[in-house]
Amino acid sequence: SLSSPVPLVSRCFLPVRFCGDVGMGWGCVSSAVLEVHVGTGSVFSVEGQQAVLPAWYTSHSQKKPYVTWLLDKEDILTYMDGVMKVEETELKPRVSFLYPILTHNISLFINATRERDSGQYMCTVNVVDDATSTGKNIGVINLTVLVPPAPPTCRLHGDPAVGANVTLSCASEKGKPSPAYQWQRTAPTLQVFFPPAQDRARGTLKLTNLSLDLSGVYVCVAENRVGSAECSIILEVHSSEYVSAGLGRGWGTHTWSPWCPLVPMVSPGGIRGELTFSLLPLCLSPAASTKAVIAGAVLGSLGALATVVFFARRVVSYRRKKRDSQEEAANEIK
Secondary structure, eight states, X not given: OOOOOOOOGGGOOOTTEEEEEOSSSEEEEEOSSBEEEESOSEEEEXXXXXXXXXXXXXXXXXXXXXXXXXXXXXXXXXXXXXXXXXXXXXXXXXXXXXXXXXXXXXXXEESSOOGGGOEEEEXXXXXXTOOBOTTTTEEEEEEEEEBOOXXXXXXXXXXXXXXXXXXXXEEOSOOBSOOEEEEEEEESSOEEOOTTTEETTTTEEXXXXXXXXXXXXXXXXXXXXXEEEEEEXXXXXXXXXXXXXXXXXXXXXXXXXXXXXXXXXEESOOTTSOOEEEEEEXXXXXXXXXXXXXXXXXXXXXXXXXXXXHHHHHHHHHHHHHHHHHHHHHHHHX
């Protein structure tokens, strides 16, 4: 736990004395009036752990004190007439005094801390027959609850084509203080990135002029002083080239990439009414496995070849029948 230790004030129980750091080490000194002391002005805790806010008071009186703890000026815990009362706040089931009040130790503890428990805690002490100087009966401690980064989310922005630019982003929804981000490539080779390509505060990594050897697994680690979490993303850089598929009307030129096998497309209504055909890319997801890509490309190519042969034979047969029909008609006219 990051909570500050509680001074062992139990070494002195006389109300006219207190124990603590008196400037030359631990010791006990006399107190003339009621006064509240705090062990530290700032306490840090990790979310989910216990926090202790150390405080005690000195007084001449043997009577029971009136003690109040407040968070941002709202009562959270009181001790009056020998009775402790926990106020109706979010802290109610998790807050109490650390020691019996009669020891003059009024330290506060909070179980299972939450980020919203952070704030300024103030304790006040009053004793009926004891005097105090202005402000001496008040102690103030600032509590900061730190939060480890939540598991971040990794995203790819842009098309990872050869020669293109893409950005990888990484962000955690929670974290106090705000986490810093570090990108690295783990497979097939280890690679660590630095500014200006990487922005540690924003969690972005810019990759420019992509090449095939930049493909791999990229891991982002979100980290602050109390914890870390990570996510990863697979980058598959693909090549692109233009393939002419304009064997018929209206098909134009289309882009083809390794995971886009060519498939035959048939269109009626050629220049003379015959069937026309062309090859178009059937694009698959870039996340498809290499085996699936190769298999798809091979099957697509074989299918295209078979289709070309089939339709070529049909066209030849169609033209032959048409020519024979025209010759027969000419002979009948003669």
